[in-house]
Each structure stands twice: as structure tokens, then as C-alpha cells.
Amino acid sequence: MGNVEALIDQAIRAGQKSLAAAGDWLTGEQRLAAALEARDARTNELDLARRNALSPNAVSGKHRATEHLPVEAVEVLHRIASDPGRLTRDWANDMIAALGEEVYTELVGIAAKTAALDMFAWAMSDSDATFRTSGDPDRGEPARHRPQTVGDVGAWVAQSTGSGMANVSRSLSLVPVTNQAWVGLVQALYSRGDGFLDLEWKRALSRPQVELVAARTTAELECFY
């Protein structure tokens, strides 16, 4: 196994493990349930109908609460997983009012990590990633810690203030446990630390080749950022 393959493999395994471990405000059981809800959004009939409608609000119907997650959490996971380009601040404000800012942000991180892990598995082998779906999730307790250094920087949720990092880099900073696992995954898959600032990567793909794949992906997902 080459260095890059080993780096990515290790990050994928860590990412999978973190989805079944206690997080910032959610237990391992809740996080694993959340990851599976996010995955379900790809084939869920209500999500598909919303995705195909001119406006997602034009489709009647609601998601249901599960054993481990309230209805608003299920809604957040499905919308972020299935139709991220048409989320609005009003919708987010409603969800945040029901769930709390920290739990909302943790759910965003879980949906994002699930999307990344499943997409990597699909891109390489036409199958979803392996999550622990049986047995006991980790029994640890959530950290339940809100950082002192977050505030309003113009996003829908509080983020680190005074940082020179790109906004996307601090977007999950409200939930440090989730953020640490997320950053580790993105580092391995794409940015790789200080090398990100170098426009001439010495990788199997050149920097323009990597950015071309990134540009096509973000266009497919209609992402403005």
C-alpha cells in the first residue's frame, strides 16, 4: 500500500469510527442513526419528490421521528444530504430553534461526513461505505462543550472568530469533536496541510487536475461557495 493510499485508508477508517462514537452533543447511538438517515436520503421518496420539484416547499409530507432522533433532526439530515443547494436561512432558523445551534451543526457535520465516505466508496467500487450497523455503538458520553471563541461571523451558526482561515474551514468550529474528525478526513482526501497553499502539487494528479474534479463536483451539486 502506497503512502497516499495508506493515508486515505486510515482517514476513512477513522471517519467511519467517529460516526459511531459519542460526539459533541449526540451519543454514538444517535450519531450512527443520523448517518444512516443521511444515507437514506438518496433513495427516500419524499426527498426525491422534493429534489425534483421546482421548490422543495411545494411538496407535502414530512419525515418522521425515529427511535433515536427527533423529527427536526431527521429533516435536517435528509435536506442536507439530498438537496443542499436549496437550503435557506429561514429553514435553518426553524431547525435551529427546535434543535439548538450546536446539535444542528453536529448534524450538518454528520451528513457531510456520511456523504464523503459513501461517495469515496462509490467512486472506487460502486458501493456505500461500511458503517457499524449492528452491535453496540460506543457508550461514551458527548463532550457537551461550546467553545468560548465562537461568535457571529455571518453564517447561520456561530463559528470561530478572528480566524484567518477560509470560512469553510471553520464552519463546524462550534462542535469541536465533530470538527476535528471532519478536518482530519478533508486533510487526507484533499488539502493535506500546508501543501494546500502550493499551487503545484507533486501528486499523481496535478493541482489543476484535482481542481477540475472539484469544480465539476461542486457544479453537479450546485454549490455557490
Added chain:
Amino acid sequence: MLLSVSGSKAGLDVDLEVAIDADRTGDAGVPHGVELMAFATAANRRNEDLPAARAALKAVVGAEGLLEAAATVAAFNGLVRVADGTGIQLDPSMLTSTSETRDALGIDLFGGAANSVGAPTKQRFEADGTQGLFA
């Protein structure tokens, strides 16, 4: 923006319209661009073209090149959801430097553009003068 800048640095004439539009043909001015974009499109759509696109890409960039491409598609599937789900604004440098390009390519019509209306345009820097991404 990083595609244009890195392409320019490498002496390439990158065609952004081809890069972001699956209905257009061509390599976007990037070596093996046809295979890279076909793979990215098929992976994101999870459609029946994916096995052939994967094999074609591997044939021109090798196994590690394929791995890097898959990793990039995966990373951006997550990054898009983090960006859209938290409603972040476009960074000041990007907001000012990509204005004409966004308009020309229709990117300002994406729903997420609403988050950056009125966003600050003053640069934010670390003490060493850099703006990092997961660095």
C-alpha cells in the same frame, strides 16, 4: 478560482465553462480533462457510466491518480454540504476576485448565493499573511 489560478500557474488555458457544464465537450484545457470530468460526473450521479469512466481514468492517470480523483469527489461532496448547511459566506478574496466569472457562468443563480449578499469584502489574514484551508 483555484482551477483558474493553478491552471494559469501551470501554463494552461483553462475553460471554466467546460469545467462546470457536463453538456459541453472538451478537456477544459487540462491534461486528461475529458476522463477526469467524465469520472467526476458519473460518480456524482452514481450512474451506469461509472465503471467505464473509472477504467478510462485509471488507464490515463494510473491507480493513484484514480484514488486522488475519487478522494477529491468525496471531499467536495462533504464540503458542499458543510458550506450550504452552515450558510457560510463567500470569503472576501473570492467574493471580489470572482465576481465577473460567477456572473458569466451563472453561479450567482445558485441558491447559496443569497448567503453572501452584503458579505464583507475586506481580507482576513493570519499574522503570517496567509489565508489557509485546513492548514
